[in-house]
Amino acid sequence: MLCKTKYADKTGSHMVPHFLLKRIENIKGKKGRGYELGFTIQESEIKFHFGQSVLPEKLEEVIGEITDKEREENRNPHIVDHIFCSDCEKRLAVVESAYAKTITKTGTEDYESGIISSLGMLFWASIVWRMSINGKSGVILKSDQNEKLRQILDCFLPDKIENLDENGIKENGLMNSMSYKLMRLTELNDEDAKFLLFHPDFYNPLCILIGEFLLCFSLENRYDDLNTKDLFGINKMVNDSSTNTVLGNEVIKPIDRTTSKMFESNVVTRIKKEYHGKAK
Ligand SMILES: [Zn+2]
Numbered sequence: 001m002l003c004k005t006k007y008a009d010k011t012g013s014h015m016v017p018h019f020l021l022k023r024i025e026n027i028k029g030k031k032g033r034g035y036e037l038g039f040t041i042q043e044s045e046i047k048f049h050f051g052q053s054v055l056p057e058k059l060e061e062v063i064g065e066i067t068d069k070e071r072e073e074n075r076n077p078h079i080v081d082h083i084f085c086s087d088c089e090k091r092l093a094v095v096e097s098a099y100a101k102t103i104t105k106t107g108t109e110d111y112e113s114g115i116i117s118s119l120g121m122l123f124w125a126s127i128v129w130r131m132s133i134n135g136k137s138g139v140i141l142k143s144d145q146n147e148k149l150r151q152i153l154d155c156f157l158p159d160k161i162e163n164l165d166e167n168g169i170k171e172n173g174l175m176n177s178m179s180y181k182l183m184r185l186t187e188l189n190d191e192d193a194k195f196l197l198f199h200p201d202f203y204n205p206l207c208i209l210i211g212e213f214l215l216c217f218s219l220e221n222r223y224d225d226l227n228t229k230d231l232f233g234i235n236k237m238v239n240d241s242s243t244n245t246v247l248g249n250e251v252i253k254p255i256d257r258t259t260s261k262m263f264e265s266n267v268v269t270r271i272k273k274e275y276h277g278k279a280k
Contacts, residue, residue: 001133002092002154006085013089015078015130015137017096019103021051021194021211036211037062038196039271040077040138046274049076051194058193062268063275077136078196091157092126098161099123106186106254110242113182113250118169120250124180126153128206128217137198139206145219148174169246179221179245181205181238183214185264187257195267201229209267214238214255221245232266234259 001008021036034051037058050059059066084092099120102113113120129149131137141149152174158164169175188194194211202225205218216223216231216238223243226235234255241253255263 001083002088002150003085006087008082008085010084010086010089011081013080013084015080015134016127016196016210019100020213021196035194036196037193040136041200041274042138049074054193062271078134080134091159094158094161095119095123095126108254110251110253113252115250116166117244117248117250118166118246119164120244121175121178121180121246122156124215124217125149125178129153131198138200139198148219175246177221178219179243180218181216181241181243182252183238183241184252184254185212185260186254187260188212197267207231232263234263
């Protein structure tokens with residue numbers, strides 16, 4: 001589905017790179033996996049899935065007691081078979097492993113993550129696109145937007161990181177029309193769940209909460225929805241944060257513990273409202 005030429009032979013492709021949802025390994029020496037708590041909010045229903053290491057208390061806090069049936073049917077909808085060929089999967093992995101190197105770096109004020117934002121743009125665009133075409137996140141882009149993303153990814157995802165065409169990206173019209181803001185909950189604790197949620201109300205920008213990261217991504221450099229819709233109480237902070245374009249280095253705004261708690265509580269309130277108000 002990326003190159004549209006080779007047979008999609010790969011199985012187990014992750015739409016959301018796993019490293020974004022697992023613990024950073026140095027925290028208390030643990031190497032646990034499966035801490036994510038994923039929600040799909042659609043018009044008529046809400047779905048969820050949870051990693052094996054999510055604490056039962058956390059699950060209960062957000063969705064109440066889990067039935068045996070729900071436990072049995074618990075599957076990660078963002079892992080998919082036969083969507084990419086091996087070559088495309090490798091190209092996605094090249095950008096992912098380059099990006100993964102940045103996550104040990106944090107800061108208490110706006111900080112540079114250590115990569116150029118053209119690489120960050122490819123990385124985050126690839127996640128937005130994958131979540132959209134997979135259709136399991138609750139937000140699906142228009143078909144021309146999906147195609148626009150597919151084309152730039154197919155064009156610019158390198159086979160090796162040395163081959164990243166930085167100048168080509170900077171000169172590309174589509175790449176230049178896109179931008180993103182990136183927030184990070186830098187002070188999450190071990191017991192905090194890592195949410196995966198594509199905000200159902202936002203299009204300009206698209207807003208995805210992925211573990212510690214809150215990505216606000218725009219295909220047309222538009223952030224109007226931040227002035228009219230609630231982004232879990234942190235609209236002002238997001239509005240004030242740097243906008244990453246293909247020029248320059250990626251800048252991330254850290255969210256402190258107090259704001260994180262308020263933010264998370266707003267996320268949980270929203271999910272609860274959706275969960276109890278809709279069919280499962
Ligand atoms: Zn391919």
